Amino acid sequence: MTGWLPVLTLLTSLLPALIIFRLPEDRRALRSAVNIVGALSKLGLVTLMLAGVAAGETYEARLALAPGLDLLLRVDGLGLLFLTLSAFLWLLTTVYAIAYLGNGPNQSRFFGFFSLCVAATTGVALSGTLITFFIFYELLTLSTWPLVAHKGDDESISAGRKYLAYTLAGSAMLLIGMVWLESIAGPVEFAVHGQLIGLDPTTLQIIFFILIAGLGVKAALVPLYGWLPAAMVAPAPVSALFHAVAVVKAGAFGIVRIVYDVYGFGLVEALGVGIPLALLASATIVWGSLRALFQTDIKKRLAYSTVSQVSYIVLGTALAGPTSTVGGLVHLVHQGLMKITLFFCAGALAERMNVTRVDQLDGTGRAMPLTMFAFSVAAFGMIGLPPIAGFITKWHLGLGGLEAGHAWVIAVLAASSLLNAAYFLPLVYRAWFRPANTSQEQLTSEGHYALIGPAVVTGASALLVGLFAGLAYSPLGWAQMIVAREYLP
């Protein structure tokens, strides 16, 4: 049974995708039901595995592709952290997407690829070998392209083209790095540490940066982030999923895997590749925030904010100390919760009040109080106000930086927090303290609960995981367990 759990988890998104592709356009209720059943059963399976892994169990399913080349699904602490996030947010995003798209065209195609994209993310989280990771990582690229180009107009098609140009070039780099590494080290399995010890250090350094360049496209590291703002033309649920769960996160997650499970703490330090990566991440953090400051479109501002925030994960990973690692890993979840809240709200604002630009936000707090409340919580979290999730991250990152002897990390965090405040506070201020535009039409209600509810749930979660960070099953507790169990010498 234990080998079947990861396979079943993958199927909970893959089967709905296949079913939904075949459903006629007008079977709206059935389509929604298939989606929700898939998402709920996935959440159930994930809960089962969480309990198992906490008790020290591992789950594995293996399929040989060619001699020595294995497709391996393996559940470990790190994978499960990412998987739990994606399972939880998939359910909410599905509910939101059903409400958001209403009776729009091409929904079977949309939800089919949507589920496929979640299946790919699940595969990324469960991958136990480098080749398995690559397979699902590419499946993610392919299944998200139709979502970017979904609307089918010129703008969407050209955004899709840009997205592919970046991601396929990235995957070519990743493929080269992976094959080069495996041609000298043999097939790389994440659970087997120390495979690379004793190989030529210069080659390993070059391969490390080829791999990072490949993964850096999806993780939106400077200067490879150009596709991300362009992809904003996609429908709001897609943006939410891209930024919080699927694409950007998969890139960051891949970098975490490369640093910890392919190279390992010790080797990264010995090769001296951690600090250049940390500097690159810091540059991305500051640059993303600076660019966000100058965006007048709300979604674009959020997009650049993602560029900045995801690099916190990379920064914590690259510093490769125990505390900074905890900060990086926990931000995988924290950023997801906060950013998806912001995107849910931005989508609801656009859908209900046609608000897409920053200067249109005046007085929206009165018209859509729940939405703007969730928005404000998430924005405060991003800035790093205690006790919201973002604070926990920044605290651990800063502490980890000091611990590793890199006090400049504090300066980066301070600069970034200031910039975060500078681009988020005006939005919050406008929403609550400015009088409403006279031209705005009056809303009779805030919107369907399926449109507003998910944002409220994720916003509350961002607050709760910060408040109760000390519990063993909080994201922080889980991240600490991973580090204590797997990465401490």
Next chain:
Amino acid sequence: MAEAALAIVLPLAAGLVAVPAGRRAPLLLWPVIPVSLFLAWRVAKGVPSTHALGGWDAPLGILLRADGLAAAFVALSAIVASAVGLFAVRYLATPRETRKSFAFWPLFFCLWAALNAVFLSRDLFNLYVALELLSLAAIAMVALDGRTATIAAAIRYMLFALLGSLAFLTGAALLYGAHETLDMVLLRDSLSPQPATWAAAALMSAGLFAKAAIFPFHAWLPPAHSGAPAPASALLSALVVKASFYILFRLWFDVFTPLATVETVTMLGLLGTLAVLYGGAMAIRQKRLKMVIAYSTVAQLGYLFLVFPLAGGGGDAQPWAASAWSGGVFHGLAHGLAKAAMFLAAGAMMMSGGGDRIDEMAGLGKSVPVASFAFALAAVSLLGLPPSGGFLAKYLMLTASFAGGQWWWGAVLVAGGLLSAVYLFRPMNQLMRNRPGDAPPLAKVHWSLEAAPLALAVAAVLLGLASMAPYRLIQAGNPLSAEVGLP
């Protein structure tokens, strides 16, 4: 193993019956398809095996030898031909096309028989005969349409094919003069690098280059493959060119191994590189869908030539890195499935009323969703993206290139993949678009026209996932040079 002989005789008999059967010829598919698939399965189970027709052993009699490679290609032709046959029943049954169907079916079955004969023969003269039958059937298929342009394309094809046959036959005669046998196994044991052998190798290779449309002999392929009716294009691009390549593969890995010096294999690799780059660049410039797919074949055949310099490189460093040979075979199989799927999908799209021009394709994603999905899946395999047979092929070849310290061939593979992304996502972008209001409306097509390409595309993907069984199969009785390398 009489199954090997039956795999040739059955479609040949069907081809003969199809002539008098006329309009009812498609009924022949119902017995031929299941039996052929069964025979292919039996041949694959029994590898490696030898069957002497009439009980006469070589060098007097005709020997059929089924090793893993042969069995894999017999299975490929059975799968592709079955799907193409089922597609063609409806494709040719529309009032506009019935005239063609009388000529199509005899050619279809003969082509199938000739393919299996090529895959199972190990005698140069028999190979020549099978290759001639194959070329003639293929040329006639190109001309099926009857338009001036396609007749011209067919005549051009014939010119290349006949010159190729002539060169092949001359080479075979030279070998016979020098070594007094035409059996490939006997030749392998007695071969000595003398001038006559070199001349024979050069002539036979050049002849097969012309038939396989290897750069710079590719000029006939795009008009011929894009001008033929969709089911014929699928067979031509997926199987017919592959047959010539298959012989080339056999010759160099089995017979001419002592001649495969570093210079020779590097030259073959360079030809392949040019094909990959030129084919890709030309595909990007095409305005018509079928021309894009045809030029993609030129490029994809180029990958196969990289196998020669890659084969065996670094075999001692990593036991699993001696994988260029397997990668090449996987590439041949995956390309066969994916390319057939793509041509059939293009056929379904044209039936729907989309036309052949890429800029008129908008909206097809909605009118023929399954065929569009099949097109996309096939593209995934052609791009060498996971999870697909094309990916596994590319991975094995890339590994061989890095493990052997020949990263530049790997760079060609990666560059070729990016080029194909550029030309394949052009039509795929159109599939995502909404149909403009002033464009002529699109029709739904019969489900079999969409199911056939989907089945082939899914098979191409599965080849990369359930890959262990085919991997084991092709290793059965493979030549020593596949393991230790060429130079």
